[in-house]
Amino acid sequence: MALRADQASxxxxxxxxxxxxxxxxxLWLQVIVGMVAGIGVGTLIGPTVGLVNAKTASIIGNWLALxxxxxxxxxxxxxxxxxxxxxxxxxxxxxxxxxxxxxGGRIAAYFVATSATAITIGLAVTLLIQPGRTLDSxxxxxxxxxxxxxxxxxxxxNNATLPSFGELPQKLLTVLPxxxxxxxxxxxxxxxxxxxxxxxxxxxxxxxxxxxxxxDLLGSLQEVCMTIVxxxxxxxxxxxxxxxxxxxxxxxxxxxxxxxxxxxxxLIGLAxxxxxxxxxxWVATRTNPVRFLRATREVLLLAFSTSSSAAVMPLTLKTVxxxxxxxxxxxxxxxxxxxTINMDxxxxxxxxxxxxLAQVFGxxxxxxxxxxxxxxxxxxxxxxxxxxxxxVVVLSLVLGSVGIPVAGIALIMGVDxxxxxxxxxxxxxxxxxxxxxMARWTGESMESIGxxxxxVVKT
Numbered sequence: 001m002a003l004r005a006d007q008a009s010x011x012x013x014x015x016x017x018x019x020x021x022x023x024x025x026x027l028w029l030q031v032i033v034g035m036v037a038g039i040g041v042g043t044l045i046g047p048t049v050g051l052v053n054a055k056t057a058s059i060i061g062n063w064l065a066l067x068x069x070x071x072x073x074x075x076x077x078x079x080x081x082x083x084x085x086x087x088x089x090x091x092x093x094x095x096x097x098x099x100x101x102x103x104g105g106r107i108a109a110y111f112v113a114t115s116a117t118a119i120t121i122g123l124a125v126t127l128l129i130q131p132g133r134t135l136d137s138x139x140x141x142x143x144x145x146x147x148x149x150x151x152x153x154x155x156x157x158n159n160a161t162l163p164s165f166g167e168l169p170q171k172l173l174t175v176l177p178x179x180x181x182x183x184x185x186x187x188x189x190x191x192x193x194x195x196x197x198x199x200x201x202x203x204x205x206x207x208x209x210x211x212x213x214x215x216d217l218l219g220s221l222q223e224v225c226m227t228i229v230x231x232x233x234x235x236x237x238x239x240x241x242x243x244x245x246x247x248x249x250x251x252x253x254x255x256x257x258x259x260x261x262x263x264x265x266x267l268i269g270l271a272x273x274x275x276x277x278x279x280x281x282w283v284a285t286r287t288n289p290v291r292f293l294r295a296t297r298e299v300l301l302l303a304f305s306t307s308s309s310a311a312v313m314p315l316t317l318k319t320v321x322x323x324x325x326x327x328x329x330x331x332x333x334x335x336x337x338x339x340t341i342n343m344d345x346x347x348x349x350x351x352x353x354x355x356x357l358a359q360v361f362g363x364x365x366x367x368x369x370x371x372x373x374x375x376x377x378x379x380x381x382x383x384x385x386x387x388x389x390x391x392v393v394v395l396s397l398v399l400g401s402v403g404i405p406v407a408g409i410a411l412i413m414g415v416d417x418x419x420x421x422x423x424x425x426x427x428x429x430x431x432x433x434x435x436x437x438m439a440r441w442t443g444e445s446m447e448s449i450g451x452x453x454x455x456v457v458k459t
Contacts (some may be wrong), residue, residue: 026272028412031301034241039065041241059218061249064242068306071239074232074309076205080184080192082314083339085218085330087196092203105444107334109399110434111342114280118344119377122351123370131261132359132453139347193340214452229314240305247417257279262412266352266419270426273348289391296432307417311429320432326439334438338431345423345430350377350398353412356405369402376402 041064043049045057052060095426116136179192184192187374192209204213278289293300299319303312313335360364376398399405 019036030384031240031298031305034237034239035244035301035305038241038244039248042245046249047436048248054067057249059127061246064249065246066242066269067235068239068241068243068246071232071235072306072308072311074235075229075314076308078225078228079310079313082212083336084184084192084196084319085221086317087193087336088158088200088203088329089215089218089222089332092200092211092303103330103333103438106441107337107434107438110437111338112338114276114344114386114430114434115347115377116374118348119351119374121272121276122266122269122348123355123373125272126265126352126355126359127418129261129265129268130359131265132325132356134261147405193336196336226314226318228458229318231316240302243305262352263419265356266349269348270422273344273426274429277429281433285440287436291325292433292436295319296429299432300425301430303428304421307424309339309424309431316428316431323431326435330439330442331435334435335431338434342430342434343427343459345376348426349423350395350420353395354398354402354404356391356412358402363402363403363404365402372396372402 026306044063047054047057047061050057082444151433176186177195180192180195183195203214212288255333278292281292282289296319299312299316303309303314306312309316316339319332321328322336351373355365357363
């Protein structure tokens with residue numbers, strides 16, 4: 001008996017060593033292990049299995065999520081200085097003003113086109129599957145009646161209102177930062193990027209000798225930020241484990257299953273959008289999609305688990321430059337800008353959610369309403385922060401524009417975290433694809449540095 005126990009112990013130790021050897025040096029695999037383990041632990045202590053009572057489960061979940069919260073705080077701490085330095089140096093590396101204007105116009109048109117495509121995919125998939133028809137409208141209205149006031153109050157506190165036509169000029173003026181330092185402190189990403197673009201454009205027009213000291217200083221700031229990121233990445237597997245454990249502890253698996261058709265509709269739409277991205281990538285750059293996914297898997301998994309495109313932006317920049325071989329002249333301009341205004345996954349989600357709730361509440365939407373949803377979703381996604389949960393607030397704008405009850409958001413809030421994780425990963429993929437495409441279109445392509453497209457994304 002003792003011999004068998006000793007053999008079992010040795011076999012377990014051998015298996016553990018093999019697993020450690022397999023995982024060592026592969027962040028993407030460590031993140032996957034953390035995801036699976038987190039969901040498993042959350043299921044055991046959460047409402048699905050219920051090994052402990054709800055209060056104890058909540059306390060355990062909060063402690064398990066501590067490394068994840070710490071990871072997010074560390075990375076978000078350096079996002080603003082990294083964005084500021086990256087945009088300016090990206091513009092300065094781009095050279096002449098005519099080239100900058102050409103890249104700016106192309107990337108703006110690209111972002112608008114892909115956002116409109118994303119939300120159109122969302123509308124088409126939802127109209128085809130009709131997930132709202134699977135729920136009883138009367139029961140839904142009764143169920144969310146007590147919670148609707150809380151939802152509306154929460155949305156009002158987030159200032160989720162569309163400006164009137166008369167207020168629009170004043171709203172447009174607030175886009176430019178009157179005090180750039182205040183914008184940095186308050187985390188107003190769009191204002192910081194615009195200020196950085198103005199400074200970068202001014203540096204391009206200056207004598208190189210006069211611009212060099214500031215560019216060198218910003219280069220040092222970039223290196224400091226990336227060094228902090230390298231240290232923080234050691235927490236990534238533990239962060240993923242804790243965040244997913246806390247999530248599963250709170251909502252359990254039953255909530256996810258109850259809204260399965262709606263969740264499946266969003267995921268199908270996002271999968272189709274990924275196919276569109278990979279098609280664009282292949283047609284525009286002849287980059288192998290499989291190799292692209294292999295090179296970017298760490299970023300995508302981390303974006304999925306943190307639900308924050310802003311938090312993973314440093315790693316996105318590093319991956320685009322080192323594994324996709326996109327020059328800083330493109331990557332350091334497109335990635336920070338895309339993190340702020342290129343929310344294709346979020347736009348698709350808003351389209352699906354709007355049609356879903358319209359079906360649940362029996363609201364008839366014509367072609368005009370569909371177009372209004374597209375315009376509102378694309379416009380509302382521009383400048384929205386790349387942080388967890390912002391999609392729900394932005395969704396209220398879309399619902400209000402076509403007369404769908406905003407209180408219906410209470411119905412989808414339970415599964416929003418899972419969908420937030422998924423659409424964040426798609427948002428980040430969209431930024432990386434945009435960088436690769438812009439590198440080809442602006443002459444900063446793979447061939448210009450002597451690397452064949454098929455070899456660009458080897459790991």
